[in-house]
């Protein structure tokens with residue numbers, strides 16, 4: 081072990097409480113509350129390291145205690161923040177991106193053309209880019225880039241007849257994608273869209289996007305509309321996001337399969353299509369709505385255009401500072417159901433991007449660029465993301481881990497097993513990871529990095545699909561979708577039925593993000609301390625929560641955790657008979673965690689049936705932007721067979737009616753920094 085590794089381990093992992101100690105504290109808390117008999121929680125999960133040093137904990141707890149008062153859980157149809165903070169809605173679905181028009185119509189009657197000039201639906205990842213240029217650090221003027229992940233038909237269209245129509249499909253396409261808008265803060269501290277900004281831009285499912293990286297031009301990416309396989313129309317399933325140090329936005333395509341299908345009775349998806357969840361009915365992954373685009377646009381008909389889905393499922397790079405520049409799909413970063421991506425710099429100046437594939441029993445990836453980041457000349461980084469090495473994570477039960485290279489000839493990716501080269505791996509990334517023998521995870525959602533300590537965290541939101549089928553039996557032919565695998569538990573995914581999810585952290589060895597080995601532990605098991613089942617109580621040192629999804633680390637090293645309990649399980653969806661697993665946790669929320677102490681405190685509660693996602697701050701940390709996604713989702717009437725129930729009317733209020741996803745700005749009344 082070299083000196084650097086020794087130091088890193090001391091800083092990041094050594095001196096921490098053993099998991100048993102944390103479990104014992106959790107149990108002690110519960111026993112005080114419930115007078116129950118102790119069950120050794122640690123016995124369920126084995127000696128996973130978790131928590132942190134008590135001396136650090138005492139110090140940090142004092143610091144956090146001065147910042148804000150922890151909120152109680154809430155079922156109110158509003159955004160709550162601690163005393164001394166305020167919330168402003170700055171960019172909601174339907175708001176015109178140029179700040180002028182066309183105006184949002186509450187009855188859903190805006191046309192597709194209107195929608196293409198308005199905020200799309202269901203904000204997810206977002207990033208604030210300071211103006212005037214990529215190196216500037218203004219905290220009162222900047223570009224907000226934000227993803228629009230999917231649509232709810234009953235809110236978007238409001239009529240079954242329109243939904244299946246050409247206009248309905250066109251409006252659905254226009255509500256997907258990305259918005260870039262210019263924001264400015266006035267002297268009173270209020271944020272507003274800058275009118276007529278030259279930067280204001282929508283990228284939709286119809287926008288022209290270049291294809292970069294090893295899959296560019298591959299025969300499997302060629303279609304009649306693009307015989308060279310180099311340019312695709314649109315981006316969909318824009319879930320979470322990332323950015324580059326040269327000031328570009330990375331939008332990540334997740335549940336792209338939902339827009340593809342076929343009415344051809346003879347159509348059967350291939351094994352490769354099944355591995356990505358593609359089917360005749362347009363099914364995406366769990367919970368993904370039905371979008372019958374193939375009924376109006378033949379390029380989404382799998383029987384007619386089998387190659388079109390190979391052009392989705394990538395990280396897409398957008399330059400918010402240059403509205404005339406075409407976005408690029410970076411195929412070298414792999415094709416899967418991308419959640420977000422976050423980077424660390426390697427010791428030799430290259431970049432390592434960490435990425436999760438969000439579906440039950442899918443994998444965690446790392447992409448390391450071949451070239452170095454050039455901080456002086458922006459143009460030199462233009463195609464940095466087209467060349468590099470993709471890896472997938474294998475977690476060992478002893479706390480070590482290996483990044484398996486997904487390269488031709490390595491880890492079983494040989495001609496003997498049917499692999500034809502780098503483009504093949506870029507297009508069939510999930511199958512490559514199967515073959516390499518990666519660890520199947522409990523739905524990897526966001527990854528967050530601490531660029532000072534090189535620590536990386538990932539949320540594993542939940543998983544009900546573990547069983548007795550060894551992973552190796554699922555990892556041989558590339559046809560075993562995460563949805564059919566039933567791998568047994570292991571130390572990094574320790575729960576047989578992971579209702580509440582957990583957060584795992586790791587550090588690549590030798591303090592170098594290029595390293596092919598790492599050390600990991602479980603940061604926290606989410607749960608409800610009031611549960612009788614010890615496996616559901618969690619290991620929180622602080623406020624209870626479930627289903628962590630959004631995750632971000634600010635410049636102080638504070639970890640922000642955002643939750644996405646399925647709206648159908650939230651207490652507000654079942655008045656009178658709430659789901660016992662989530663009855664006490666209230667609406668989805670955002671919590672602040674101290675990675676050094678493990679202390680977790682509730683900072684924000686969202687409106688009814690929303691998801692809270694997409695945190696970022698201005699450089700001076702006086703404004704935090706957060707996205708409120710799909711308020712009132714459980715009332716959505718996906719097949720438009722009846723009148724939707726309106727569980728939420730956030731943010732416009734009951735008189736207006738239609739709930740809207742939106743970006744909010746959180747500031748302090750005294751102008752101070754957030755969370756301090």
Ligand code: FEO
Pocket residue numbers: 204229319320334419438525
């Ligand atoms: Fe779009 Fe995995 O959340």
Ligand code: CA
Pocket residue numbers: 319320419525526629630644
């Ligand atoms: Ca998510």
Ligand code: CA
Pocket residue numbers: 525541629644
């Ligand atoms: Ca989620």
Ligand code: CA
Pocket residue numbers: 644691709710
């Ligand atoms: Ca969601």
